[in-house]
Amino acid sequence: MADLNFQNRTLYHGDNLDFLRGMNSETVHLIATDPPFNKNRDFHATPNSLASGARFQDRWSWERDVHEEWMDSIKDDWPGVWEVIDAANMSYGRDMGAFLCWLGVRIIEMRRVLRQDGSLYLHIDHTAHAYVKALMDGVFGHRNFRNEIIWFYKTGGVSKRWFGRKHDTILFYSKSNEYKFTLQKEKSYLSHRYGFSNVDIQEDEQGIFNMVTMRDVWDIPALRGNQPEATGYPTQKPLALYERMIRASSGPGDIVLDPFCGCATTPIAAERLDRQWVGIDIWEDAYQTVLDRLEQEQLAILNEDEDGEQASRRLLTFGDVTYSKGPPERTDDNEVAAPSFRLKMRRPIEPWQKITHRQMVNILVKAQGSADGVICAGCGRVLEKEFMEIDHILPKSDRGENHIMNRILLCRPCNGRKRDNFTLRGLVRENKKKNVAWMRDEARAQIAQSKATEFAEWVRDNFQSSECQELIRQD
Ligand SMILES: C[S@@+](CC[C@H](N)C(=O)[O-])C[C@H]1O[C@@H](n2cnc3c(N)ncnc32)[C@H](O)[C@@H]1O
Structure with a gap:
């Protein structure tokens, strides 16, 4: 403890x-x-x-x-x-x-x-x-x-x-x-004394009662x-x-x-x-x-x-x-002594997998960036970074993980359409099939996708380097 x-x-x-x-x-x-x-x-x-x-x-x-x-x-x-x-x-x-x-x-x-x-x-x-x-x-x-x-x-x-x-x-x-759990007993009041000859009954100001194991209605x-x-x-x-x-x-x-x-x-x-x-x-x-x-x-x-x-x-x-009025100061080296039950896991988490949401956005803005803005990996549109949302390449419903290797930036309409329904490829296919109004450039969308993957691999392999740490810190 x-x-x-x-x-x-x-x-x-x-x-x-x-x-x-x-x-x-x-x-x-x-x-x-x-x-x-x-x-x-x-x-x-x-x-x-x-x-x-x-x-x-x-x-x-x-x-x-x-x-x-x-x-x-x-x-x-x-x-x-x-x-x-x-x-x-x-x-x-x-x-x-x-x-x-x-x-x-x-x-x-x-x-x-x-x-x-x-x-x-x-x-x-x-x-x-x-x-x-x-x-x-x-x-x-x-x-x-x-x-x-x-x-x-x-x-x-x-x-x-x-x-x-x-x-x-x-x-x-x-x-x-x-x-820890200690079963509790409580009084159960009886309407009359008869028919309870084999239970230990007692009486108080509210009437006759015996003691029963406590239930979940109090x-x-x-x-x-x-x-x-x-x-x-x-x-x-x-x-x-x-x-x-x-x-x-x-x-x-x-x-x-x-x-x-x-x-x-x-x-x-x-x-x-x-x-x-x-x-x-x-x-x-x-x-x-x-x-x-x-x-x-x-x-x-x-x-x-x-x-x-x-x-x-x-x-x-x-x-x-x-x-x-001041909080206590942790003296346990910020140990999460009990990992979340979900994380009692199959394999250890690598440091690069702990990159926060905001940091992942920073990295992907850089990866999918162009001179005019950020390229949506679903439709190829170029927009300011404020119009981009981070999503999973493989949906979470298909066990897609949360880390940077499975993340991508999409414009809001593409993200809304993709949700858990499509993979990234499926989204691009669907955009084309439905001929959505915002679909611009499939080739450019694919370049954005491969750049995001390349960059994520670089982060994974060079996570401890000062260059990578600097990139992560950028806003
Ligand atoms: C439902 S009352 C609790 C009543 C309590 N069981 C009692 O018998 O007095 C909820 C309490 O939460 C407090 N509260 C609300 N937000 C809080 C926060 N962020 N941090 C600490 N207390 C908060 C309120 O001031 C309020 O006293």
């Missing part, structure tokens, strides 16, 4: 991507988190509550919320995930695609920081659930999917136009097949504003919900992380169960709310004497929680 480069009881303030990227690989036992769901609205806290003034945005656009670098890295390293994003773009709408891209880069990092025996619980509602499930299958692998937990509650209104929407979904994935009341644990934070979840996940998938002393911790339900639940925790949120008052909640909960910590023996318990105080 890698060294920890963060402390127990730390609250980070800022965009969680920076903080996740700063954490060493394979350090966290459990992530239990509740990101925004793409509900296309803004959330505001109850006035005069602990969380008063808090608000966050839950609406997404490619232009405002997604960085090109995230798109490039997903396209290059997680093509299956990109397909899911693309599908959401087309079948739901561009806001869902943008949301998935934004969430996808973060989930990839979450998986990296999880230990091999770690798990992730991701809370989502009906708006995005199907798309996020596909995204998570892409990142974790469908074999590591463990449960779709239905959190069922009764609060809130119902519509006259459809069945009352009274559940959220929690997707539970493990990082590998060797994951009946836990949603928070009401007058409950002691309610802070007024707009999307606060019940502690009982997060305590179940923490009990099932971690042990005392384990590290629990919530990168979207809001008013710190996961950290407080972790503290109550003697786990270590780290929370991240972009909301600036999260720190004060955590302190207020810790005080309200009267949580105590165990002091140890110099020999490490238990000495006494004292209440948590101000100084016990670390607050930071």
Whole structure:
């Protein structure tokens, strides 16, 4: 296991991507988190509550919320995930695609920081659930999917136009097949005492019950504003919900992380169960709310004497929680300790195969360039580089790889026509057959193709040379 480069009881303030990227690989036992769901609205806290003034945005656009670098890295390293994003773009709408891209880069990092025996619980509602499930299958692998937990509650209104929407979904994935899990039991209330002579039945204020193995439908009341644990934070979840996940998938002393911790339900639940925790949120008052909640909960910590023996318990105080706006610095040489399941592969990856999307574009612009612009390898048109798109020579659907040896620049119409339907040759043939208006010069298109291949071979064979490194760096 890698060294920890963060402390127990730390609250980070800022965009969680920076903080996740700063954490060493394979350090966290459990992530239990509740990101925004793409509900296309803004959330505001109850006035005069602990969380008063808090608000966050839950609406997404490619232009405002997604960085090109995230798109490039997903396209290059997680093509299956990109397909899911693309599908959401087309079948739901561009806001869902943008949301998935934004969430996808973060989930990839979450998986990296999880230990091999770690798990992730991701809370989502009906708006995005199907798309996020596909995204998570892409990142974790469908074999590591463990449960779709239905959190069922009764609060809130119902519509006259459809069945009352009274559940959220929690997707539970493990990082590998060797994951921590302790089966939980819960009370099952019986309508009468008779006929259960061979089960151990008990009684409490709600009636007669016996203990049964926990299933994947969890009946836990949603928070009401007058409950002691309610802070007024707009999307606060019940502690009982997060305590179940923490009990099932971690042990005392384990590290629990919530990168979207809001008013710190996961950290407080972790503290109550003697786990270590780290929370991240972009909301600036999260720190004060955590302190207020810790005080309200009267949580105590165990002091140890110099020999490490238990000495006494004292209440948590101000100084016990670390607050930071700066991400931790990696001390593990940027090891991706656990290669992605997809890359547990047949053969090692060569350095030249790791060239980024942007770098590949730079190389191909040079290869397919002419005095007047860049030549499209599909139709032979010469255009400015801004009108060119990078594509696969052999389509990904035919196991075409992502590296430079299988890449080519096409103009937008050619790329749209080619997609996964044609090989490059097939595209040129199709362009001619259909006599498309933009088809200019087949011979010139073929020259562009062979130049791109020649150049890619040169990059592969001379990757370490200063000339090649210089070329890659050029914008
Ligand atoms: C659904 S709420 C989480 C509520 C939490 N489970 C609770 O019980 O309070 C989502 C949270 O994600 C936070 N958030 C949104 N974008 C973020 C980002 N890029 N980095 C960190 N936090 C973010 C919001 O401020 C909000 O608190």
